Amino acid sequence: MIIYGVAILAFCYITGQLLGELIGRFIGVEANVGGVGFAMLLLVFINDWLNKKGWLTKNTENGVQFWTQMYIPIVVAMSAIQNVKVAVSSGFVAILAGVAPVLIGLVAIPLLAKLAGKNIKS
Amino acid sequence: MEIILKFLEKNGLIFAFLSVGMITYFSDFISDKLTRKKIPGSAIAILTGLLLAYIGGVVSGGEKGIADIKIFSGFSVLGGAMLRDFAIVSTAMGASFLVMRKAGWLGILSLLLGCYFLLLAGCWWLMQVAITMPPVLQRLGRGHVPILWAHDRRSHWGKF
Numbered sequence: 001m002i003i004y005g006v007a008i009l010a011f012c013y014i015t016g017q018l019l020g021e022l023i024g025r026f027i028g029v030e031a032n033v034g035g036v037g038f039a040m041l042l043l044v045f046i047n048d049w050l051n052k053k054g055w056l057t058k059n060t061e062n063g064v065q066f067w068t069q070m071y072i073p074i075v076v077a078m079s080a081i082q083n084v085k086v087a088v089s090s091g092f093v094a095i096l097a098g099v100a101p102v103l104i105g106l107v108a109i110p111l112l113a114k115l116a117g118k119n120i121k122s
Numbered sequence: 123m124e125i126i127l128k129f130l131e132k133n134g135l136i137f138a139f140l141s142v143g144m145i146t147y148f149s150d151f152i153s154d155k156l157t158r159k160k161i162p163g164s165a166i167a168i169l170t171g172l173l174l175a176y177i178g179g180v181v182s183g184g185e186k187g188i189a190d191i192k193i194f195s196g197f198s199v200l201g202g203a204m205l206r207d208f209a210i211v212s213t214a215m216g217a218s219f220l221v222m223r224k225a226g227w228l229g230i231l232s233l234l235l236g237c238y239f240l241l242l243a244g245c246w247w248l249m250q251v252a253i254t255m256p257p258v259l260q261r262l263g264r265g266h267v268p269i270l271w272a273h274d275r276r277s278h279w280g281k282f
Contacts, residue, residue, distance in 0.1 A: 013211050036207050040214035047215055067212035072164045073142045074209050077201030079171030080194075081187040085179030104239070112232050 005063020008050075012043040127193055134196025142200065145170050 020035020027033065043064075050056040087095075130137045149170055150163035175187030184190030189198035199205070 039211040043214040064215045067209045071209040076167045076171045079168045080174045081189040082175045083185045084176040
């Protein structure tokens with residue numbers, strides 16, 4: 001059943017995010033600390049466990065896969081609700097703050113690829 | 123005409139599905155025909171989204187991009203924090219522990235680089251231009267992380 005997959009995902013989301021909220025409260029910041037990360041870890045664990053038990057049917061999996069596929073469309077919608085007007089009018093600061101990390105990321109890729117090459121050979 | 127606009131307003135989320143679907147189709151078409159898939163369709167779709175956000179901001183004078191135009195208000199649900207995080211969490215599904223172990227320390231390194239290095243780089247730059255309020259740093263710095271992170275995971279954990 002598709003709803004099982006969606007429900008498992010919702011369970012992981014709620015548990016992880018709640019934990020993130022609690023940790024945020026505990027260390028005294030008004031924010032969710034690592035909630036998404038906890039939720040993802042939980043999903044990986046539950047996924048492995050269900051797989052081992054053989055309880056994971058194709059349909060259940062599809063309930064989660066649907067949201068994986070929706071990630072990019074959601075990001076597109078997210079980009080469409082940004083305050084781009086202000087970002088453009090505040091000029092170089094905002095643009096460079098976006099461009100610089102991307103360039104750094106691009107530089108990191110060949111370095112990592114080289115390391116990966118060594119790793120595989122050894 | 124007014125009936126249609128009212129209707130789309132009331133069914134904002136569904137209309138957002140349709141709109142994003144059309145943006146994606148249009149972007150894939152451009153990616154295919156104009157750039158011979160050199161630039162992925164999703165990148166063009168995100169750029170299109172930003173362009174729409176700019177247009178929405180100019181037309182409405184608001185702060186929420188295209189969502190300030192009433193018939194596109196569903197974008198703020200589809201692109202909101204809740205569905206975004208829900209979808210991000212779901213991407214962990216494909217990552218089994220066996221595959222993660224195969225990616226090894228390099229997978230972990232690229233993950234950490236993707237998250238923290240870029241966050242720090244974004245923050246460092248903002249400090250250079252004298253913006254030092256922590257919430258602003260956190261927001262702006264973190265903005266780079268989700269997209270790059272997802273890309274990271276796919277390329278390093280997915281294919282090994």
